[in-house]
Amino acid sequence: MTIVITAFERSPDGGKGLARDTRVRWALEEVGRPYEVRFVSLRAMKEPAHLRLHPFGQIPTYEEGGLALFETGAIVLHLAQIHAGLLPDDADARARAIAWMFAALNTVEPPILDLAVARLAEGDRPWAGQRLPLVEDRIRQRLAQLATRLGRTEWLDGGFSAGDLMMVSVLLRLRPSGLLDEFPRLAAYVARGEARPAYLRAFAAQWAVNAVIEPQAV
Amino acid sequence: MTIVITAFERSPDGGKGLARDTRVRWALEEVGRPYEVRFVSLRAMKEPAHLRLHPFGQIPTYEEGGLALFETGAIVLHLAQIHAGLLPDDADARARAIAWMFAALNTVEPPILDLAVARLAEGDRPWAGQRLPLVEDRIRQRLAQLATRLGRTEWLDGGFSAGDLMMVSVLLRLRPSGLLDEFPRLAAYVARGEARPAYLRAFAAQWAVNAVIEPQAV
Structure with a gap:
């Protein structure tokens, strides 16, 4: 099934990779799962359609088939538990x-x-x-x-x-x-x-979206 | 195997149940596992013996056989994953x-x-x-x-x-x-x-340890 995550339409960090979708992209790259990204504006993040996915109006979210998750930690743990590569066997x-x-x-x-x-x-x-x-x-x-x-x-x-x-x-x-x-x-x-290599791919993917934006000091 | 957790020798909240061992006690009660408690002073929490168990010098920790864990979230999740009662089957x-x-x-x-x-x-x-x-x-x-x-x-x-x-x-x-x-x-x-009932038992257990202490404002 296709994995769809959400990310900022324009990341506040201008492509530095500090938005939390980078963590999920990295995990997806480590376990070798392709994914699609739906971009969400700051306004849309606070609207009902997105709040149904993420009750606190943030990104990223994760959808695969009938499963919808929020919270970066939960998404990364879910990926780590069902795929090899991010948790030891013992x-x-x-x-x-x-x-x-x-x-x-x-x-x-x-x-x-x-x-x-x-x-x-x-x-x-x-x-x-x-x-x-x-x-x-x-x-x-x-x-x-x-x-x-x-x-x-x-x-x-x-x-x-x-x-x-x-x-x-x-x-x-x-x-x-x-x-x-x-x-x-x-x-x-x-x-x-x-x-x-997985981090580099994840960073490059978010950079490609955000690098055109003027970065703000963080 | 016996489960041993750590808790404050004297909780800063004087028995209000806000120290994080209460969360672990609650989870243990929900899944029906008995446990022992080792009490740690504020000074001992920063000493090497405890830092080996908890790198940030906090409580609670969890030991069972050869497994030692820190972080309340990780301990509760571990209990929830290996016992029935805290996570759905689906x-x-x-x-x-x-x-x-x-x-x-x-x-x-x-x-x-x-x-x-x-x-x-x-x-x-x-x-x-x-x-x-x-x-x-x-x-x-x-x-x-x-x-x-x-x-x-x-x-x-x-x-x-x-x-x-x-x-x-x-x-x-x-x-x-x-x-x-x-x-x-x-x-x-x-x-x-x-x-x-599981919360009430957990609260009572930490209260029995701490209630003699003068509570401080939190």
């Missing part, structure tokens, strides 16, 4: 790889999302300049813990998994801030993720 | 229930966590009073979308699932703020979750 190792997916989304990403809030949503508020260092320090705390755990290994737990896909995708959001480069092991880890 | 319905788990943790919880940051971590900053309404409005936006999707149904997608367990647990954090009561359908949804 049951315990699978559970640990999934734990890293949740860690990326629920422990590492929230302080990183707060950076976007501090810079964009609250960037013109009088406290923006004073607050930014606090937000950055909360991110540094998580990055230091992650770098310690990663140590000198290539991936978080054995071979590349959906946990690495999600963690690399979350960390990528930090590159424009310079915070990632404060942790050379993490910067190298992200670079290993970006060098994967 | 494959598509399972994927949708898992999507609600991710939605709870990655879309609804981040702005709620930001409220704790605004009140506790930044509560003494000069901008605290002015910033709080912005944080609350971001939460209201998510709650309104969630209330719309829930509509007049009992649970988010068919019968009670791990998605509801996680969403109710996330929304519970809001009760002290009064925000939950602005959305009567969500308040009723949370109350349905709290009325489940």
Whole structure:
């Protein structure tokens, strides 16, 4: 059955690959599934037709036959569970790889999302300049813990998994801030993720859509 | 094999049930698995022995035989996948229930966590009073979308699932703020979750540990 995902008609990042459809494209490329993309405008994302697919009015969504999913983590996990390539075969190792997916989304990403809030949503508020260092320090705390755990290994737990896909995708959001480069092991880890052929194909596909747009600072 | 989870030796919420071990206790009760608890002090959470189990120095963790997991979402999902009671049998319905788990943790919880940051971590900053309404409005936006999707149904997608367990647990954090009561359908949804016998047992178990502690404002 044909897989259809949704993506921004015009990504706010102008093709940097930080919109969440890139994570789903990457997973689809890793498991070797072709897919189609339906582009959605910022206005259409808040209209009933899209809200039926995604109750929070975001992208990406995933449709295949009678199944409709939202939430990037759920889509990537679904693909990882029904195809080979993103989770190890051993049951315990699978559970640990999934734990890293949740860690990326629920422990590492929230302080990183707060950076976007501090810079964009609250960037013109009088406290923006004073607050930014606090937000950055909360991110540094998580990055230091992650770098310690990663140590000198290539991936978080054995071979590349959906946990690495999600963690690399979350960390990528930090590159424009310079915070990632404060942790050379993490910067190298992200670079290993970006060098994967599946990532390169996913990045190129979203770039082809968005590169004509003037990028905005993130 | 014996299941061992970790929990705060003294929960910062004094027994309100908002520490994340309650989510795991609830899942264990729903699937009918007995468990043991190892209590960890705030200091021990940051020491090497615990960091080997949880790289970010938090609770809960989960150990069963040779498997060690961290991240509440991963632990609950693991239990839901290997036992009956928390996920539907139909494959598509399972994927949708898992999507609600991710939605709870990655879309609804981040702005709620930001409220704790605004009140506790930044509560003494000069901008605290002015910033709080912005944080609350971001939460209201998510709650309104969630209330719309829930509509007049009992649970988010068919019968009670791990998605509801996680969403109710996330929304519970809001009760002290009064925000939950602005959305009567969500308040009723949370109350349905709290009325489940498995939740009541989980709450009582954490209460028995923490109720002697003087509660702090959250």
